[in-house]
Amino acid sequence: MAAEHGLILDFTIVLGASALGGYVANRLRQPVLLGYLATGLAVGPYGFKLLSDVPRIQALASIGVAFLLFALGVEFSLTELKRVKDIAIKGSLLQIGLTTALVAFLTITLGWVSGFTEGIFVGVVLSLSSTAVVLKTLAERGETNTLHGQVMLAILIAQDLALGVMLAFLPALRQPESIGLALGSVLLKVLVFLGVAIACGRWIVPKLISNVAATESTELFVLTVIALCLGVALVTAKLGLSIEMGAFVAGLMVSEIDYADHALAKVLPLRDTFASLFFASIGMLIDPVILIQNLGLVLGLVTLVMLGKAMIVMPIILKFGYSLKTAILTSFGINQIGEFSFVLALAGLQLQLIPERTYFLLLETTAVTLILTPISLKLAPKLLAHLTQMPFFAKSLRQFAEPQSLSIPETISSHVVVAGYGRVGQVIVNILLNQGYLVLVVENSEAAIQRLRMQRIAYIFGDADSELVLEKTHLEKAKALAIALPDPASSRLLLKRALAIAPQLDIIARSHHDREIDLLTQIGAKEVVQPEFEAALELSAHLLTTLGEPKTQIDQIITNIRTDRYRSIRPDR
Numbered sequence: 001m002a003a004e005h006g007l008i009l010d011f012t013i014v015l016g017a018s019a020l021g022g023y024v025a026n027r028l029r030q031p032v033l034l035g036y037l038a039t040g041l042a043v044g045p046y047g048f049k050l051l052s053d054v055p056r057i058q059a060l061a062s063i064g065v066a067f068l069l070f071a072l073g074v075e076f077s078l079t080e081l082k083r084v085k086d087i088a089i090k091g092s093l094l095q096i097g098l099t100t101a102l103v104a105f106l107t108i109t110l111g112w113v114s115g116f117t118e119g120i121f122v123g124v125v126l127s128l129s130s131t132a133v134v135l136k137t138l139a140e141r142g143e144t145n146t147l148h149g150q151v152m153l154a155i156l157i158a159q160d161l162a163l164g165v166m167l168a169f170l171p172a173l174r175q176p177e178s179i180g181l182a183l184g185s186v187l188l189k190v191l192v193f194l195g196v197a198i199a200c201g202r203w204i205v206p207k208l209i210s211n212v213a214a215t216e217s218t219e220l221f222v223l224t225v226i227a228l229c230l231g232v233a234l235v236t237a238k239l240g241l242s243i244e245m246g247a248f249v250a251g252l253m254v255s256e257i258d259y260a261d262h263a264l265a266k267v268l269p270l271r272d273t274f275a276s277l278f279f280a281s282i283g284m285l286i287d288p289v290i291l292i293q294n295l296g297l298v299l300g301l302v303t304l305v306m307l308g309k310a311m312i313v314m315p316i317i318l319k320f321g322y323s324l325k326t327a328i329l330t331s332f333g334i335n336q337i338g339e340f341s342f343v344l345a346l347a348g349l350q351l352q353l354i355p356e357r358t359y360f361l362l363l364e365t366t367a368v369t370l371i372l373t374p375i376s377l378k379l380a381p382k383l384l385a386h387l388t389q390m391p392f393f394a395k396s397l398r399q400f401a402e403p404q405s406l407s408i409p410e411t412i413s414s415h416v417v418v419a420g421y422g423r424v425g426q427v428i429v430n431i432l433l434n435q436g437y438l439v440l441v442v443e444n445s446e447a448a449i450q451r452l453r454m455q456r457i458a459y460i461f462g463d464a465d466s467e468l469v470l471e472k473t474h475l476e477k478a479k480a481l482a483i484a485l486p487d488p489a490s491s492r493l494l495l496k497r498a499l500a501i502a503p504q505l506d507i508i509a510r511s512h513h514d515r516e517i518d519l520l521t522q523i524g525a526k527e528v529v530q531p532e533f534e535a536a537l538e539l540s541a542h543l544l545t546t547l548g549e550p551k552t553q554i555d556q557i558i559t560n561i562r563t564d565r566y567r568s569i570r571p572d573r
Contacts (some may be wrong), residue, residue, distance in 0.1 A: 010051045011060070011277075017043050017050075018276040031374035032138050037367075040283020047288075052283045054284055057308040061231070061281035064274030065339075066247040068132050068418035069160070070272050072153065073251015075144070084154035087320045092158035096313050099127035115423070121353045124166055124364055125345055126305055128338035130370055131156040132246060136275060138333075142512050146487040147444050148329035151322065155313075155334060160244040161190070163340055167240060170347050183562065189267045197232070200251035209259050213217050215443045218266075225263045226270070228254070242340065243563070269297060269510055274531055282339055286367045290360050301365045309335040309571065323444065323463045332380035337362075338370035381489050406460040407453070408440060413438050413477035419464035419494055421448040424510060424531070428482050442474060465493040475502040483509040483525075488508070488516055494524065499524045515572050533566045 017039040025035030043050040051057060100123035108119040133150055135144070143149040181245040205228070212224045229250045236246030254263050262533045264343065274539075291298060310331040319326035349359045415438040418425050425441070432439050441452055452459040462469040464485060475481065481498055485491045491509055498507060509525040511517045520528045537558050543555045561568055 004054045007056055010053055013043055013050050014057060014277055015273070015278050017032055018280050021280075023275065031137055031378075032373065033133065033279055036089030036279035037283040037371050040280035041286050041288070042283075043280070043476075044286075046286060049053050049283075056280045058284070061274065061278035064244060064271070064276070064278035065132055065210045066233045066243055067267055067271035067281070067570055068135055068239055068275050068278075069244045069247035070233075070251040071256075071264060071267055072135055072157075073248040073253075073266075074255045074260050075251075083152055087151055087317070087322075088154035088158045089325070091316050092155045092162070092321055094552070095309075095313055095317050096124075096127040096159065096273060098161060098316075099309060100124050102308065102312065103127075116353075118354055118358070121170070121348050122358070122362070123399070125341045125348070126309075126337055128159050128166075128308075128341050128344070129334040130336050130338040131160055131338065132278060132339055133370050134372050134377075136279070137377050141375075141377070142485060146252055146490075147322070148326045148333065151317065151326060151330050152333045155330075156246060159338065160340070162243050162250065163244070163344075165240040166344060167191075168348060170386065171349055172345070186240070189241065189519050191288070193236065193239060193241070197249045197253065201256065205253045209254065209257055209263070213259050213262070218344070221259075221262070225254070225266055229267070235343070235496055244340070278339075282367060282370055283343065287360070287364065290363050291368075294361060294364070297386055298361065298364050298368060301361065302368045305337060305365065306335045306369060308374065323466065325463050325466070326444070328384045328387070329380045329492045330375075332376050332383065333373075333500065335376065336373045337366040339366075339370065341366050343460065354383055372547075406462075408458050408460065409541065412438070412440065412458065412474055413486065414438065415458075415474075415478050417442065417473050417475065417478050417481045418484065419481065420486065421445070421452065421459075422486060423485065425482075425484040428484060433457070437479075438479075442469060442473060463490070465490045465497060467497055469500060470494075475505055478502070478505060478507040480508065483507065486512075488512045492516075492520065495523050495525055514566075515569075517527075528565065530566055531571060536569070537561060 021042075022032035023033030023035070025032050025038075041047050045051070045054055047341060055329055086182050100120060102127050103123035104116070104119035107122055108116060113119045131153070134156060138144045138149045138152070139567035144153070153332050167270075169186070209221075209224065212220050215221075225228075230248055232250035233243040233246035234252075237243045240332065249528060253427075254260050313331035313334060314327045317330050318324070340378055343367075345354070345359055345362045349356065350355045354362075372400050417431055418429050418432075419442045421441050421443040425443075429439050430442060438458070440458045440460065440461045441448075442462065443452070444461065444463050446461075449459055451459045460469055464470070466481075475498055483491050483494055485494065491512075495507060495509060500504060503524075507525050508527045508529065509520045511530045514530070517528050517530060541554050541558055545551065
C-alpha cells in the first residue's frame with residue numbers, strides 16, 4: 001500500500017509541478033513545453049529529488065507518446081498521408097541515410113569514436129527527430145494543418161516506423177554477417193503487422209466502434225478507444241517495433257470511420273495530461289553536473305547537430321519540389337534529436353556499441369536539442385524573412401519562391417483571388433463560381449491543385465505569401481482577395497504584401513485566434529472573420545428566432561457584433 005501511495009504522490013508532484021511550470025512559461029510568452037521540461041529537471045533525480053520512483057513515472061510517460069500519436073493518426077487521415085507519401089518515404093530515407101553517413105564520416109575522421117561501428121551507431125541515433133515535441137509545438141502554434149507542418153509530420157512518422165528496424169538492426173552491428181537476416185526479419189514483421197492492421201481497420205474496427213457507440217455509453221466508448229490505442233501500441237512493442245508506430249496505425253484505423261471526431265474529443269484530455277508527464281520525464285534525464293562539466297562539448301555538439309541536420313533536410317525538401325519557405329520551416333523544425341534516441345542510446349550501451357561517456361554525452365545533447373526545438377520553430381520564419389532580404393541569398397534563392405505551375409487566362413482581370421483551397425477556401429470558391437465570378441486560387445498542396453485542374457478552375461501552385469507568386473495573380477486588376485490560409489503568419493505576410501501591390505484592394509481575411517482580429521484589421525483587411533465566432537452567431541440567431549425575437553432585431557444584433565469586430569463576445573483575457 002505504501003508503494004501505491006508513493007506512486008500517487010509522485011504522479012501528483014509531477015502533474016502539479018508541470019501545471020506550475022507550464023503556467024510560468026505561458027506568462028513569459030514561451031511554449032508551455034519548455035515549462036514541462038524545466039519541471040522534470042527540477043523535481044527529478046538530478047534536481048530536488050522529489051520523486052521516489054522515477055522509472056515508473058517514465059513508464060507511465062510512454063502512454064503520453066501513445067496518445068499523442070493516436071490523436072495524430074486520427075487527424076492525419078489516409079488521404080492526407082497519400083498526399084505527402086513521396087517525401088515521407090523517399091525523403092525520410094534520404095535524410096536518415098545522409099545523416100548517418102555524414103555523422104559517421106565526421107566522428108571517425110575527427111577521432112571522436114573508436115571505430116566504424118560506433119560511428120555508424122552514433123549517426124543512427126542522431127538521425128532521428130522528435131515526433132512528440134514537434135507535434136506538441138505545432139499544435140500550440142496552430143500549424144499542424146499547414147504544408148510545412150504536414151511535411152514535418154510525414155517525415156517524423158516515417159522515422160518512427162524506421163525505429164523498429166533500427167532496434168532490430170543494432171545487435172547485427174556486432175555481427176555484420178547477420179545484418180541481412182535481421183533486416184529481413186524486421187521487414188517481415190512490419191509487412192505482417194500492416195497487413196493485419198489494414199484488414200482490421202476495414203472490417204473489424206468500424207463494426208466494433210459502431211456497436212459500442214450504439215450503446216450511447218460514454219464510458220464504454222472511451223474505454224474502447226483507449227484499449228484500441230494502447231493495445232495496438234503494445235502489439236508493435238512486443239514485435240520489437242516502436243509504440244509510436246502502433247499508436248499511429250490505431251489512429252489511422254479510427255480516422256476513416258464516422259466516429260473519428262468523437263473518439264478524438266475523448267482522447268484529447270488524456271493525451272494532454274500524459275503528454276505533459278512525458279515531457280517532464282525528458283527533463284528528468286538532464287544531469288546538470290555532467291552538462292556543466294562538458295558544457296563546451298555539449299553546446300558544440302548541439303550546434304553541429306541542429307545546423308547540420310537543417311542543412312541536410314533543406315535540399316531534400318527543395319528536391320521534392322516544395323518551396324523555399326516550406327524547406328526552411330521544415331529543416332529548422334526537425335533538426336533536433338528524437339526522444340526515442342534515448343532508447344537507441346541505451347540499447348547501444350547495453351550492447352557495448354558505445355562507451356558510457358558517449359552515452360551520457362548523447363543523452364545531454366539530445367535533451368538540450370529538445371529544449372531548443374520550440375525556439376527553433378519560432379525563429380524559423382524570422383530567419384526566412386532575413387534571408388530573402390539579403391541580396392547575397394535573395395538572388396540564388398529567388399528561383400525556389402517562384403510558382404511551380406500555373407493555369408491562368410492570359411488576360412485575366414476583374415477576378416477574385418482566393419488564397420488557400422482547404423475546407424474554407426473550397427466553400428468560398430464554390431459560392432463565387434455559382435454566382436458567375438471569375439476565380440483564381442493560390443494553393444501549395446499538390447492534392448488541391450489536382451482537384452482544381454479537374455474542375456478547370458484557374459490556379460497558381462505556390463506559397464500565397466511569396467512576392468513572386470503574388471506578381472502572377474494580377475492583384476492590381478482583381479476585384480477582391482480572400483485569405484483562407486491555415487497558417488496565421490502566412491496570412492499576415494500575404495495581407496501586407498498584397499496591400500503593397502494593390503493598396504485599394506478589398507481584402508477579407510480569416511482569423512485563427514482572437515488576438516489576430518485587431519491585428520489583421522490594423523494591417524488593412526476590410527473584413528476579418530473568426531470561424532468559431534461566426535458559428536456562435538448563427539447558432540444564436542437560430543436560438544433567438546426559436547424564442548420569438550423579431551428577425552429585424554436579430555439581424556441588427558448580429559450586424560452590430562460584426563461591425564464591432566466581435567469585441568462584445570470575445571472571452572476576457
